[in-house]
Amino acid sequence: MYYLNISDSPIDVNALYQKLKDPQYGGIVTFIGTVRQWTGNIETRFIDYSAYHPMAERQLEKLAAPIEAQGARVVIEHRTGHLELTDEAVFVGVAAAHRGDAFRWCEYLIDTLKKDVPIWKKETDTDAVRWGD
């Protein structure tokens, strides 16, 4: 059963990975998004994330359910609040019987999360404050 969470707590990558381990799955693919320092010549100092609760959680459920229905396991956590450089903003993990599926589904989940889940970033760069990406 999927595990989905959006909260201000730091993302514990290892704890989330453990949720994906299971004798029925042979392949686990994870995507982890961290706060990057440079985007072209813009230098980021920190990022604040906010979310529309619980709509964001409901959107995650809509993404996860069809993939779980195909026999995989989905673990997604997104952090909100204040994040410093290299802090994990998002963890998306898929465990599946076959690795091709795990890659496809993991990428689909993060791509769709970035389009359809009401979470926003406010990036404080050295030159300006920017919303979005």
Added chain:
Amino acid sequence: MYYLNISDSPIDVNALYQKLKDPQYGGIVTFIGTVRQWTGNIETRFIDYSAYHPMAERQLEKLAAPIEAQGARVVIEHRTGHLELTDEAVFVGVAAAHRGDAFRWCEYLIDTLKKDVPIWKKETDTDAVRWGD
């Protein structure tokens, strides 16, 4: 700089993940292969992996170097010896500026590892012992 290792020691997923974290990268994709219990109606009890050292390590370097040359970081560890169900057999991680690249390169690395790196599995199933997959 890449980190590549083939050894009998258990794979420490969290320690390997930490090697990929860096302010210059925003996206980290990892593939972890674990020992699966069922393959169709064949039940696996345990797997023993062996490798041709140091040719296997050299092959990994050949895979990792061109990807690192494009600005990403590659971490690969393969375990050899005796593995039980859910034990990690392989960790392949790529950190890159853009997540699409990280997905593509990570999948390329595990696909190519499975074809060109001299590592073998001897699978002890409940009904028979099988080499390869």
Added chain:
Amino acid sequence: MKLNVKLFAMLQEQLGNVVTVDVPEKPTADQIKQAVSVSSPNLQQLIGTSRLAVNQEFTSSGSLDVSPTDEVALIPPVSGG
């Protein structure tokens, strides 16, 4: 009909957590968005690219069966991940 519209991100920073707008019965998403932007012409473009959600579901096009007790929200382009 008066609707309370929840706001987020940059819209929230500029206009507060909620704005109350006056719209016809069974309004379209565009009518609600226009009612929000009337008072904030400088945010017109951002509101134009925002999506409307009713009771935490994105709306599709056409008139909305929405009443003042429903939870209406204006969702600026998201940027999680």
Added chain:
Amino acid sequence: MKLNVKLFAMLQEQLGNVVTVDVPEKPTADQIKQAVSVSSPNLQQLIGTSRLAVNQEFTSSGSLDVSPTDEVALIPPVSGG
């Protein structure tokens, strides 16, 4: 010319860590593989799908500039990961 050929996996289990074969000068990979399989006809198919490595590099087709001091290995289909 006598070559020591390292073996791995199922080949190693059946034939030991190393077999010594007699091959012509500048042999092809196929000639070396055939020399190994002569003594083990039941492994012919597996040896046929195996690849040859010299000094820990996979060989390409054609004659190999190989001498008895080189590290020659027969690589059965790999199955890591």
